[in-house]
Amino acid sequence: MIDRALRLVPDEYASLTPRLITVTAAQALSQAAAYCLLVPVLEALFDGDTGMAWFWTAIMAVVVAVMGVLTFLQATLGLRIAVGMQLGLQTRLGDKLNALPLGWFETQNAAQLSRIVVDNVREIQGAVAYLTAKLITSVLVPLGVAVGMLFVDWRIAVAMLIAAPVLFAVNRLGNRAFLRADERTHVAAAEAETRVVEFAQAQPILRAFGAVGSGNRALDCALEAQKKAATRNVVSAVTGVIVFGLVVQAVFLALTYVVVGQVTGGTVSAAAAIALIAVSARFIEPLNQAAQIGNALRSASASVDGASDLLAEPVLPEHDSPVALGAPEVVFESVSFGYDAESPVVSDVSFTVAPGTTTAIVGPSGAGKTTLLRLVARYADVDSGSIRVGGHDVRTQPTETLLNQLSLVFQNVYLFDRSIAENIRVGRPDASDADIRWAGAIARVDEIADRLPDGYDSPVGEGGTTLSGGERQRVSIARALLKDAPIVLLDEATSALDPHSEAVVIRGIHELTKDKTVIVVAHRLATIAHADQILFLDGGRIVEHGTHDELLALGSRYAGFWNERARSRGWRLDSAPA
Numbered sequence: 001m002i003d004r005a006l007r008l009v010p011d012e013y014a015s016l017t018p019r020l021i022t023v024t025a026a027q028a029l030s031q032a033a034a035y036c037l038l039v040p041v042l043e044a045l046f047d048g049d050t051g052m053a054w055f056w057t058a059i060m061a062v063v064v065a066v067m068g069v070l071t072f073l074q075a076t077l078g079l080r081i082a083v084g085m086q087l088g089l090q091t092r093l094g095d096k097l098n099a100l101p102l103g104w105f106e107t108q109n110a111a112q113l114s115r116i117v118v119d120n121v122r123e124i125q126g127a128v129a130y131l132t133a134k135l136i137t138s139v140l141v142p143l144g145v146a147v148g149m150l151f152v153d154w155r156i157a158v159a160m161l162i163a164a165p166v167l168f169a170v171n172r173l174g175n176r177a178f179l180r181a182d183e184r185t186h187v188a189a190a191e192a193e194t195r196v197v198e199f200a201q202a203q204p205i206l207r208a209f210g211a212v213g214s215g216n217r218a219l220d221c222a223l224e225a226q227k228k229a230a231t232r233n234v235v236s237a238v239t240g241v242i243v244f245g246l247v248v249q250a251v252f253l254a255l256t257y258v259v260v261g262q263v264t265g266g267t268v269s270a271a272a273a274i275a276l277i278a279v280s281a282r283f284i285e286p287l288n289q290a291a292q293i294g295n296a297l298r299s300a301s302a303s304v305d306g307a308s309d310l311l312a313e314p315v316l317p318e319h320d321s322p323v324a325l326g327a328p329e330v331v332f333e334s335v336s337f338g339y340d341a342e343s344p345v346v347s348d349v350s351f352t353v354a355p356g357t358t359t360a361i362v363g364p365s366g367a368g369k370t371t372l373l374r375l376v377a378r379y380a381d382v383d384s385g386s387i388r389v390g391g392h393d394v395r396t397q398p399t400e401t402l403l404n405q406l407s408l409v410f411q412n413v414y415l416f417d418r419s420i421a422e423n424i425r426v427g428r429p430d431a432s433d434a435d436i437r438w439a440g441a442i443a444r445v446d447e448i449a450d451r452l453p454d455g456y457d458s459p460v461g462e463g464g465t466t467l468s469g470g471e472r473q474r475v476s477i478a479r480a481l482l483k484d485a486p487i488v489l490l491d492e493a494t495s496a497l498d499p500h501s502e503a504v505v506i507r508g509i510h511e512l513t514k515d516k517t518v519i520v521v522a523h524r525l526a527t528i529a530h531a532d533q534i535l536f537l538d539g540g541r542i543v544e545h546g547t548h549d550e551l552l553a554l555g556s557r558y559a560g561f562w563n564e565r566a567r568s569r570g571w572r573l574d575s576a577p578a
């Protein structure tokens with residue numbers, strides 16, 4: 001576990017780790033030497049040899065002083081590693097999250113990510129900086145004492161050298177059960193966190209459907225499982241510590257018998273015996289500590305796994321060399337893709353979106369329309385075929401270059417818990433206030449800002465919860481307007497907006513898409529009818545493509561889809577807004 005945790009130490013702090021280990025080892029040996037020096041000091045005192053007593057006390061004082069300096073060095077090194085470890089590991093995890101394909105985030109949940117980046121890092125930090133040092137101390141001090149005893153009485157030294165591995169073996173056995181219980185606790189805690197976040201986020205739906213009780217049940221089960229796992233964990237930890245404590249006392253008693261045996265045998269003086277019993281107590285103490293440190297180290301093991309697994313997640317191959325971009329065209333060539341290898345979602349799809357034209361993708365639910373948009377933005381890489389944007393395969397251009405050419409306006413608009421202005425500025429971080437107001441005016445965000453007390457500086461709440469769905473879309477359109485990318489990927493809203501909001505959003509989108517290359521997953525009949533090209537997708541394949549008139553004349557799938565939609569909405573083409 002320690003070696004895996006040490007591998008997570010950032011490079012710039014890696015050189016400090018051997019220093020910490022060396023200083024800790026030296027500190028532990030000086031501590032052992034100080035304990036051993038008790039024997040000659042006590043012997044001299046009992047013999048009434050004041051000169052020798054002072055001599056050994058002076059040596060002991062020097063050793064204790066060295067030990068003090070080493071303890072100080074050990075503490076400062078540990079602190080430096082702890083701080084560096086936290087910053088460095090969190091930066092590495094942050095960089096990793098930046099490099100992961102966008103599609104990866106759709107399968108993750110916020111609670112587990114936050115647990116890895118915050119809680120796991122804290123545990124690993126503690127394991128590397130403090131627990132490693134404590135573990136070294138608790139091994140080297142008894143070992144040093146036992147070796148030191150060789151110079152006093154070899155039989156006692158041998159008894160100590162036998163006792164130490166016995167104690168470690170008992171400790172190891174006792175902790176196996178704890179380790180299993182601890183793993184179960186980590187799993188149960190992660191599950192409970194996920195359920196708590198889900199329960200909070202699903203409140204509107206649970207209440208709307210009167211399902212608060214059933215929503216609670218999933219959470220209650222997770223919390224109950226966590227409670228049981230935690231109880232088992234505590235029971236096995238406490239049992240292990242009690243058993244280990246009893247064995248430690250038994251070993252201490254055995255050592256005392258050995259010492260007393262030497263006194264009665266006449267090989268050790270009574271004064272030395274008292275000193276040896278005191279040293280034996282010191283010998284036992286760090287071993288006792290090792291039990292608790294072992295538990296803490298094992299508990300940190302699950303955290304190391306969490307962070308290591310995240311760091312090992314595969315990223316999409318990245319091309320750093322700059323490319324000379326051509327016209328803003330999007331070309332799909334025999335593209336096939338599936339979220340998992342067994343079930344393709346998109347099969348052999350080929351089409352070209354010429355610069356400055358609009359392509360509408362329509363088709364039944366689950367046909368793969370949104371997936372096509374995601375593949376353009378490289379949420380994931382295609383399984384076969386290729387997608388070219390601006391004349392280059394999306395896989396052979398730097399991600400930044402690709403994303404700079406794209407404005408994404410998807411249905412689930414996420415707003416940061418900051419002001420309206422800052423949320424719009426996400427579109428172009430160097431935009432001036434005037435630019436933000438320009439984009440806000442076109443997308444009619446100014447209407448929203450006007451009614452809020454702090455105007456554009458008003459906070460929008462986590463995820464934009466203080467704004468309506470239509471208002472959030474307006475902010476996201478303002479973002480995209482500010483970015484002014486040549487290609488717009490648009491997932492049209494399926495949910496109904498009130499007539500005013502809808503009219504405003506449509507106007508904003510109209511401005512955003514003017515003279516741009518547009519791929520739109522279209523639901524509004526006006527958008528579909530006025531597109532330069534329509535792709536009818538079913539089961540991941542393009543089954544028909546052409547203009548609205550061509551496809552209506554064909555009288556097949558698209559015509560059926562169109563007539564059904566138009567009938568259900570009482571809509572006629574000549575009434576379509578421009």
Ligand SMILES: Nc1ncnc2c1ncn2[C@@H]1O[C@H](COP(=O)(O)OP(=O)(O)OP(=O)(O)O)[C@@H](O)[C@H]1O
Pocket residue numbers: 106107339345363364365366367368369370371372
């Ligand atoms: N992140 C994902 N992981 C696994 N499967 C997914 C993922 N996203 C979508 N799918 C599956 O891929 C298929 C196509 O989904 P997609 O969202 O592209 O369809 P769609 O045509 O846009 O549907 P809708 O009109 O209902 O939004 C569906 O079967 C869906 O369950």
